[in-house]
Amino acid sequence: MPSSIGLAILGPGNVGSGVVAALRNGVARYGAQVGRPLEIRRALVRDVTRARDGLDASIVTSNFEDILADPDVQIVVELMGAEHPAREYIEAALASGRHVVTANKEVMAKAGSELLAIAAKHNVRLLYEASVGGGIPVISPLSRDLLANDITAVTAIINGTTNYMLTGMAQSGTDYDVALAEAQRLGYAEPDPTADVEGIDASYKLAILCGLAFHVAVAPDEVARQGITKLGAKDFRYAEALGYTIKLLATGRLVDGGVVASVQPTLIAKDEPLAKVDGVLNAVQIEGDLVGRVLFQGRGAGANPTSSSVLADVLDIARDIVGERRPPEAIEYRKLPVHPPAMHSSRYYMRVTVSDQPSVLARIAGILGEREISIASCIQFETDDSAGTAELVITTHHATGAALDAALAEIRALDVVVEVGNVLAMAG
Numbered sequence: 001m002p003s004s005i006g007l008a009i010l011g012p013g014n015v016g017s018g019v020v021a022a023l024r025n026g027v028a029r030y031g032a033q034v035g036r037p038l039e040i041r042r043a044l045v046r047d048v049t050r051a052r053d054g055l056d057a058s059i060v061t062s063n064f065e066d067i068l069a070d071p072d073v074q075i076v077v078e079l080m081g082a083e084h085p086a087r088e089y090i091e092a093a094l095a096s097g098r099h100v101v102t103a104n105k106e107v108m109a110k111a112g113s114e115l116l117a118i119a120a121k122h123n124v125r126l127l128y129e130a131s132v133g134g135g136i137p138v139i140s141p142l143s144r145d146l147l148a149n150d151i152t153a154v155t156a157i158i159n160g161t162t163n164y165m166l167t168g169m170a171q172s173g174t175d176y177d178v179a180l181a182e183a184q185r186l187g188y189a190e191p192d193p194t195a196d197v198e199g200i201d202a203s204y205k206l207a208i209l210c211g212l213a214f215h216v217a218v219a220p221d222e223v224a225r226q227g228i229t230k231l232g233a234k235d236f237r238y239a240e241a242l243g244y245t246i247k248l249l250a251t252g253r254l255v256d257g258g259v260v261a262s263v264q265p266t267l268i269a270k271d272e273p274l275a276k277v278d279g280v281l282n283a284v285q286i287e288g289d290l291v292g293r294v295l296f297q298g299r300g301a302g303a304n305p306t307s308s309s310v311l312a313d314v315l316d317i318a319r320d321i322v323g324e325r326r327p328p329e330a331i332e333y334r335k336l337p338v339h340p341p342a343m344h345s346s347r348y349y350m351r352v353t354v355s356d357q358p359s360v361l362a363r364i365a366g367i368l369g370e371r372e373i374s375i376a377s378c379i380q381f382e383t384d385d386s387a388g389t390a391e392l393v394i395t396t397h398h399a400t401g402a403a404l405d406a407a408l409a410e411i412r413a414l415d416v417v418v419e420v421g422n423v424l425a426m427a428g
Ligand code: NAP
Pocket: 010, 011, 012, 013, 014, 015, 016, 044, 045, 046, 047, 048, 062, 078, 079, 080, 081, 082, 084, 085, 103, 104, 105, 130, 131, 134, 300, 301, 302, 303, 306
């Protein structure tokens, strides 16, 4: 039996170097917790010429086969990111009898169920706490602590970059472009921010959460997705006047024998707990039949918070190895449909620029009424006397996406409608 638990770090980048530093700083503590020291035996990078803090050059390689060839590597920690070749490396590591810990939401969202089945087949573990919510424990609570519940809803703010931008827009009245430039200046947003601002990153994380919460396989492209790029300072002013703020909400619910999953900018009443989750913070709210509503909140990104989750998984596996206990983690999925966006029901906020003349509101109300969409409130916020236009903000009671789309097509076609601005879901 080896005298230590051997680790391989695939990708000592931002998160990976945090894991290396935490392992070095906590060497005695982790050794005592596991009953055997943890030892980094190998690290995989693209560029072997660069010195890596805390890693001797002799263990750094750019050849994945070197990892598999080391019989003392028992846990492979995948922190490279992107789908390929991370997915193939995880699969090869599992098939070779290694346990795997990953922070890779894209791989787990797209191929999690297959990889978990491979892990079960080889009687090894695949853990992925860091893939959703960075340092917030949420995968483990869903897999273990909340298992006795019938989970009915998951509502989450799971992208720190967009939450930082939306908080800035709400608090400072800035427009989207200014908020994005500020997030990029501070290093929260990537030079290409598409994955964050279009909700792609959040859709991966929501797909993972839905699989665990509802035991239904939800593919990322089955998550209805709306980004934040069209939001303007006006939307925040109007939301504020109505008593709401706007968040990029990732929502999964069991409805009519299926799953409804969406990532979209959503108006939330200001007294709701999620409305107060500001800046780069993330939060995941889960509703179960026994536990009621629970809210997990914390730092969803960054080297240290994410290392906390990665190392929790490493320690869990290391303790199992020492105790020779290796339960498989495969999920048994139920065969339920994932409903298309047209079947989603929500309350809505819409901002419409119209000609400032009589009976315009009646025509819009008529179209909504024909589609059985009931108006909850209507406020005329701004008039532009020189252009002869006014801005209407209409909120509705619950309606389906299909009814709303049909009504919007007719409203847009009205000669008195200059523009249908943002149409946003409202929580509740
Ligand atoms: P990163 O800073 O870009 O680091 C990636 C590392 O992987 C680098 O060391 C890179 O090597 C290595 N790498 C990439 N492709 C490789 C390849 N084909 N072969 C060998 N090595 C390769 O990424 P990160 O921000 O640490 O993110 C890592 C993972 O954690 C991602 O899945 C991400 O979604 C997830 N995550 C990140 C955060 C966060 O706060 N950053 C939070 C939660 C989850 P070189 O150094 O040689 O380029």
